[in-house]
Amino acid sequence: MGSSELERERDYVAGLYRRLHELQRETEEQLDAVRAQSVGGGHQARSERDSFARLYEDRILQLREVGERLAFGRLSVDGDDGGGDQLIHRYIGRIGLRDQDRQPILLDWRVPQASAFYQATAKTPMGARARRHLISQGKKLIRIEDEIFDPDLLDESSVQLQGEGALLTALSAQRTGRMSDIVATIQAEQDRIIRSELRGILVVQGGPGTGKTAVALHRAAYLLYSHRERLRSSGVLIVGPSRSFLRYIEAVLPSLGESGVVLASVGQLFPGVEATAEDSPAVAGTKGRLRMAPLLARAVASRQRVPEAPQPIEVNGETVMLEPELVASAIAKARETGRPYNEARLVFVKTALDALTRRLAAQLRDQGNTVDDSDLPMLREDLRTASDARIALNTAWLPLTPQKLLQDLYARPHWLAELTPDWSAEDRHRLQRERSAPFTISDIPLLDEAAELLGETVVQDVAAKRAAKQQRKRDLENAEQAIANMGVGGMVDARSLAEGFAEFADAGTTAERAASDRTWAYGHIVVDEAQELSPMQWRLLLRRGPSRSFTIVGDIAQAAAASAAETWEHAIAPLIGRGAEGERWRREELTVNYRTPTQIAAAAESMAIAHGLPVTRSVSVRESEWPIEVVPDALAATRLALEVDGTVAVIAAADRLAELHRSLGAELGDRVGLGAEGLASDVTVLSAQEAKGLEFDSVVIVDAAAIVAESERGAAALYVAMTRPTQRLVLAEGGLPAAPEATAR
Numbered sequence: 028m029g030s031s032e033l034e035r036e037r038d039y040v041a042g043l044y045r046r047l048h049e050l051q052r053e054t055e056e057q058l059d060a061v062r063a064q065s066v067g068g069g070h071q072a073r074s075e076r077d078s079f080a081r082l083y084e085d086r087i088l089q090l091r092e093v094g095e096r097l098a099f100g101r102l103s104v105d106g107d108d109g110g111g112d113q114l115i116h117r118y119i120g121r122i123g124l125r126d127q128d129r130q131p132i133l134l135d136w137r138v139p140q141a142s143a144f145y146q147a148t149a150k151t152p153m154g155a156r157a158r159r160h161l162i163s164q165g166k167k168l169i170r171i172e173d174e175i176f177d178p179d180l181l182d183e184s185s186v187q188l189q190g191e192g193a194l195l196t197a198l199s200a201q202r203t204g205r206m207s208d209i210v211a212t213i214q215a216e217q218d219r220i221i222r223s224e225l226r227g228i229l230v231v232q233g234g235p236g237t238g239k240t241a242v243a244l245h246r247a248a249y250l251l252y253s254h255r256e257r258l259r260s261s262g263v264l265i266v267g268p269s270r271s272f273l274r275y276i277e278a279v280l281p282s283l284g285e286s287g288v289v290l291a292s293v294g295q296l297f298p299g300v301e302a303t304a305e306d307s308p309a310v311a312g313t314k315g316r317l318r319m320a321p322l323l324a325r326a327v328a329s330r331q332r333v334p335e336a337p338q339p340i341e342v343n344g345e346t347v348m349l350e351p352e353l354v355a356s357a358i359a360k361a362r363e364t365g366r367p368y369n370e371a372r373l374v375f376v377k378t379a380l381d382a383l384t385r386r387l388a389a390q391l392r393d394q395g396n397t398v399d400d401s402d403l404p405m406l407r408e409d410l411r412t413a414s415d416a417r418i419a420l421n422t423a424w425l426p427l428t429p430q431k432l433l434q435d436l437y438a439r440p441h442w443l444a445e446l447t448p449d450w451s452a453e454d455r456h457r458l459q460r461e462r463s464a465p466f467t468i469s470d471i472p473l474l475d476e477a478a479e480l481l482g483e484t485v486v487q488d489v490a491a492k493r494a495a496k497q498q499r500k501r502d503l504e505n506a507e508q509a510i511a512n513m514g515v516g517g518m519v520d521a522r523s524l525a526e527g528f529a530e531f532a533d534a535g536t537t538a539e540r541a542a543s544d545r546t547w548a549y550g551h552i553v554v555d556e557a558q559e560l561s562p563m564q565w566r567l568l569l570r571r572g573p574s575r576s577f578t579i580v581g582d583i584a585q586a587a588a589a590s591a592a593e594t595w596e597h598a599i600a601p602l603i604g605r606g607a608e609g610e611r612w613r614r615e616e617l618t619v620n621y622r623t624p625t626q627i628a629a630a631a632e633s634m635a636i637a638h639g640l641p642v643t644r645s646v647s648v649r650e651s652e653w654p655i656e657v658v659p660d661a662l663a664a665t666r667l668a669l670e671v672d673g674t675v676a677v678i679a680a681a682d683r684l685a686e687l688h689r690s691l692g693a694e695l696g697d698r699v700g701l702g703a704e705g706l707a708s709d710v711t712v713l714s715a716q717e718a719k720g721l722e723f724d725s726v727v728i729v730d731a732a733a734i735v736a737e738s739e740r741g742a743a744a745l746y747v748a749m750t751r752p753t754q755r756l757v758l759a760e761g762g763l764p765a766a767p768e769a770t771a772r
């Protein structure tokens with residue numbers, strides 16, 4: 028390949044950057060023009076103008092975000108003449124660009140024509156004749172790499188890696204503590220998953236380092252692009268295991284030009300409560316089980332109480348008796364509505380007050396007073412505000428928040444025992460705790476379940492939501508009208524513009540509104556490290572995604588949580604319900620390990636298999652320069668790890684972390700950080716749980732046997748720890764523990 032070819036490509040890429048800057052300028056001018064427009068004083072007109080401005084601002088931001096590596100590929104396909112002599116070159120990049128004549132000069136990687144760039148092989152060229160990778164450093168094109176799809180050159184035996192040189196360049200880059208996008212080097216098996224249809228439940232199983240997280244994030248970007256109309260207003264939720272994990276992945280989607288996504292850890296899924304602490308595995312296991320749902324339902328139902336004796340109600344010097352029968356019949360009537368607890372309570376109060384008013388009126392008449400129908404509202408109001416009535420009715424049916432319900436349940440052992448006659452004392456004991464203790468990650472789905480049963484505490488919330496929905500409908504009509512008036516049909520769509528109105532009106536962007544609304548229904552949900560989720564967490568997610576459009580990625584063998592399932596069928600059962608399961612979900616596998624070198628991956632797999640874990644085998648694409656070493660102490664091991672440029676993780680059992688942080692810090696100074704907060708340091712001391720989903724150039728495992736012994740699924744935790752390094756693994760304070768005699772998990 029001549030260097031003139033590289034020059035030619037550099038010219039082409041330079042042309043693309045020029046066009047990008049031109050478009051930036053044009054959009055900035057359009058923005059200025061919109062801002063300068065005089066639109067009179069009407070609120071509607073102003074908000075329309077502002078949302079046009081917002082659209083242009085978004086586009087400018089998107090054009091600027093692209094920054095580097097604008098174009099990374101070229102696909103050569105046969106020209107229209109069919110003779111095959113004339114080749115058409117399609118350039119593939121991070122965004123699509125057109126020239127001044129509106130001819131495409133760069134295809135967005137997500138358009139259907141670009142899929143051949145990722146999926147074509149010599150065996151199935153998908154109409155392509157050749158593929159070229161454009162490898163850049165920053166904005167500078169430094170190398171090109173060609174693949175010609177010639178069937179004679181096929182080698183059936185090896186793993187088919189697409190653009191091997193470009194891929195290995197990407198993989199050998201030093202880790203930074205932040206995940207980066209893989210858009211230039213997506214592999215065929217990954218691309219098929221990324222482009223899989225939006226509908227239904229897709230489960231992606233793969234061993235460590237097979238790109239599950241990367242694929243899940245690129246799939247979110249792909250879906251947002253391909254189903255923009257639908258997903259822009261409903262939003263996409265990405266759920267990860269921890270805040271440290273979210274920090275690790277949070278830059279990927281913005282680098283792909285997508286920002287309208289809600290990222291949440293499992294501790295952040297109930298608006299208003301942010302849980303970071305986790306219970307012990309046994310307690311988390313109890314709280315994660317499905318039988319918590321009927322328990323909460325029983326707890327809610329038992330909160331209505333009929334008084335044993337009549338209650339005197341003083342009102343304006345008159346005493347009227349509130350009979351148990353009256354309360355019982357008002358409760359029955361309210362329950363009949365089938366509404367959630369707090370909403371049904373309003374029916375109860377209304378029914379009870381009406382009956383009490385009638386009783387008071389009759390009593391007054393009996394005493395010779397004249398009471399006609401027009402007096403009833405006033406009597407009712409007197410009763411409503413009488414403190415006796417308030418106390419009596421509240422005692423019968425108290426308004427409740429999910430927080431209060433759960434705190435009561437945990438802090439009142441007798442009540443809990445009444446509600447759980449078939450539970451063991453041990454299980455019950457696991458739920459007990461102080462009323463003031465902060466909520467844990469395992470409490471989040473229970474709070475959500477309780478909120479579902481209780482409904483809104485304030486009626487206005489229901490009314491406000493209804494009003495907001497109607498407002499959005501009006502906004503959409505106004506947006507259509509505005510587009511027609513301004514003559515910009517085809518450039519902007521009404522839905523995006525209407526979203527803009529809402530953003531300015533009150534509640535922020537779709538993502539912000541979605542994140543703060545428990546009843547929000549997302550258009551799509553991506554769940555990472557999904558093997559860890561408990562049945563109760565799945566129930567919560569189903570409420571957030573009632574359309575059952577899910578991408579679920581994980582590795583069953585890495586499951587460390589006590590409440591995690593042992594197969595995907597079991598794991599997602601709460602999501603599928605009792606339908607024809609086979610038809611409702613599909614499963615894909617990833618089989619190439621892009622992270623862990625062969626030798627380390629092989630040792631990790633053997634260890635896991637010896638402990639009976641259901642490992643999905645994969646093939647590593649890297650080799651390690653270093654053998655796995657075993658050294659006596661953690662400091663010596665960390666020094667060895669630091670010989671490799673890049674990041675180091677020191678992984679140990681949870682009760683060793685503080686002490687290791689201190690002792691290593693004493694020798695290595697502030698290069699050593701602790702836990703999620705310490706991830707920016709050269710050396711981070713953390714537990715296997717905290718390391719989940721992350722990667723480091725080198726890893727030191729301190730006392731591997733203690734990690735295995737630490738929990739019921741300790742072998743899975745060690746498997747996670749061993750598969751974090753991209754280059755070097757050092758074991759300190761003992762090698763790998765021997766496999767147990769019986770290999771039961």
Ligand SMILES: Nc1ncnc2c1ncn2[C@@H]1O[C@H](COP(=O)(O)OP(=O)(O)OP(=O)(O)O)[C@@H](O)[C@H]1O
Pocket residue numbers: 194197198206207208209212213214217233234235236237238239240241242582621622719720721722750
């Ligand atoms: N096609 C690709 N091109 C370049 N890098 C890739 C590709 N696929 C995956 N990688 C890289 O491999 C590493 C592992 O990917 P990722 O973290 O997504 O794996 P995972 O399957 O989620 O792993 P784990 O189960 O261990 O959490 C990341 O650094 C990712 O960027």
